[in-house]
Amino acid sequence: MPPNAPPNTPAQTTSPAARQTRGTSVAALTALTALAPLSWGTFYVVTTELLPPGHPLFAGLLRALPAGLIALAVGRTLPRGAWWGRAAVLGVLNIGLTFPLLAVAAERLPGGVAATLAASQPLVVAVLAVAVLRERRSAWRLGWGAAGMAGVGLVVIGPDAALDAVGVVAGLGSAASMALGVTLTKRWGRPAGAGPTAFAGWQLTAGGLFLTPLTLLAEGPPPSVDGPAALGYLWLGLVGGLLAFVLWFRGVTALPVTGAAVLVLLSPLVAAALGAALLGQTLGPLQLAGFALALAAIAAGQLPAPARSRD
Numbered sequence: 279m280p281p282n283a284p285p286n287t288p289a290q291t292t293s294p295a296a297r298q299t300r301g302t303s304v305a306a307l308t309a310l311t312a313l314a315p316l317s318w319g320t321f322y323v324v325t326t327e328l329l330p331p332g333h334p335l336f337a338g339l340l341r342a343l344p345a346g347l348i349a350l351a352v353g354r355t356l357p358r359g360a361w362w363g364r365a366a367v368l369g370v371l372n373i374g375l376t377f378p379l380l381a382v383a384a385e386r387l388p389g390g391v392a393a394t395l396a397a398s399q400p401l402v403v404a405v406l407a408v409a410v411l412r413e414r415r416s417a418w419r420l421g422w423g424a425a426g427m428a429g430v431g432l433v434v435i436g437p438d439a440a441l442d443a444v445g446v447v448a449g450l451g452s453a454a455s456m457a458l459g460v461t462l463t464k465r466w467g468r469p470a471g472a473g474p475t476a477f478a479g480w481q482l483t484a485g486g487l488f489l490t491p492l493t494l495l496a497e498g499p500p501p502s503v504d505g506p507a508a509l510g511y512l513w514l515g516l517v518g519g520l521l522a523f524v525l526w527f528r529g530v531t532a533l534p535v536t537g538a539a540v541l542v543l544l545s546p547l548v549a550a551a552l553g554a555a556l557l558g559q560t561l562g563p564l565q566l567a568g569f570a571l572a573l574a575a576i577a578a579g580q581l582p583a584p585a586r587s588r589d
Contacts, residue, residue: 304533308580311529312541314522319548321518323556328510330501334384335493338377340511343486345519346479353476361469361480368466369484371459373523377485378492379452386445393546395449397430397572398423400579402457403539410461411535418583419536426543426575432568433550433561457539463527464535474528482523540579543572 329337350356357365383392400423407413468477503511530538547569553559561569 307529307532308537308541310525311533311538312544314526314529315542315544316548317518317522318542319545320552321514321545322549323552324510324513324518327556328506330503330507333497333501334381335378335489335497336500337511337514338373338381339486339489339493341514341519342373342377342482342489345515345523346482346484346486348520349475349479349524350483353473353479355472355476357472357480358469361472364462364466365480366484368459368463369481369486370488371455371462372481373485374488375455376452376459377489378496379448379455383445383449383452386442387449391435391441392445392449393434393549394427394431395446396453397427397543397546398450399453399457399460399542400426400536400540400575402454403460404536406457406461407535410458411465416536416583419579422575422578423536423540426540426572426579429568429570429572429575430543430546433565433572434546434568456542460530460539461535463530468527468531474524477531478520478524478527481527482519537580540576543576547572 325334325337380392380396383395387395401420404416404419404423407419408415468474472480501507529541550559550561550565550569554561
C-alpha cells in the first residue's frame with residue numbers, strides 16, 4: 279500500500295454487491311451505446327424507400343449539421359484551447375470523411391460487400407488500440423473481430439457480389455476513418471465541463487461543415503423534398519444523427535474501445551433484418567448462421583481478453 283493511502287481504499291473494500299452494481303451499470307451503458315449502431319442500421323431502408331435517389335451526401339449533411347447545431351444549442355458549451363482542433367479532427371474522421379466514403383462504397387459495390395468492408399472497423403480498432411492507446415496485443419480481440427466480419431459477410435454478401443477497386447478502397451477507408459476517430463476519442467476522452475450532448479455537437483457540426491462544400495460540388499442544388507422524404511430526413515437527423523451520436527460518443531469515452539467498436543456490427547445486421555421484414559428479402563440457413571456468428575462476436579467483444587491471448 280502506498281504510504282499516504284487511507285487505511286481502507288476502494289480496491290480493498292469493494293464488496294460483491296458493489297462489483298455487481300458496477301457490472302450492471304456497464305451493461306446498461308453498453309446497451310445504450312448499442313442503440314447507436316442499431317439506429318444506423320435503418321439507414322438503408324430509409325434511403326431506398328423514402329429519400330430521393332442520387333443525393334447520398336445531402337442525406338449525410340442533413341444527418342450531421344442540423345443535429346450538431348441542435349446539440350450545441352442544448353449543450354451550451356463550446357470547445358476551449360486545444361479542443362477546437364481536436365473536435366475538428368474527430369468530426370472529420372467520425373463523420374465528415376466516413377459519410378462520403380460510405381456513399382462511394384455503396385454506389386460502386388453491392389450493398390453486402392460495402393457492409394462487410396465497413397464491418398472491418400473492429401479489426402482496425404484492435405490494431406490501433408495497440409499503436410495509439412498502447413494496449414497489449416490480443417489474439418482474442420483480433421480473432422473475434424475477424425469472426426464478426428465473417429459473420430456479417432455471410433449475412434449480406436450474395437452470389438452476385440462483385441468488386442470494384444475504387445469502391446473497395448472507399449469502403450475500407452470509411453472503416454479506417456471511423457476506427458481512427460473512435461480510437462482518438464478514447465485517447466483524448468471528453469474534456470471536463472463538456473457533457474455528452476455538447477461533445478457530440480462539436481463533432482457533428484465539424485463533420486457537417488466539412489460535408490457542406492463536398493455536397494454542393496458533388497451533387498449540386500438540394501433535391502425536392504416531399505412528405506415521405508421529410509420524414510426520412512427527420513429520422514436520420516434526429517435519431518440516426520443527434521440521439522445516436524450522443525449515445526455513441528458517451529459510450530466510446532467510457533467503455534473499452536474494442537468493446538464499443540464491435541457494436542458497429544449491429545448496423546448491417548439490423549439492415550438485413552429490416553430488409554427481410556419490410557422488403558421481402560429472404561434469409562436462408564447460411565445467413566442465419568452468419569447472424570449467430572456476428573452476435574457471438576459482439577458478445578465476446580464485451581468480455582475481457584483471457585490472459586493467455588495477450589502477448
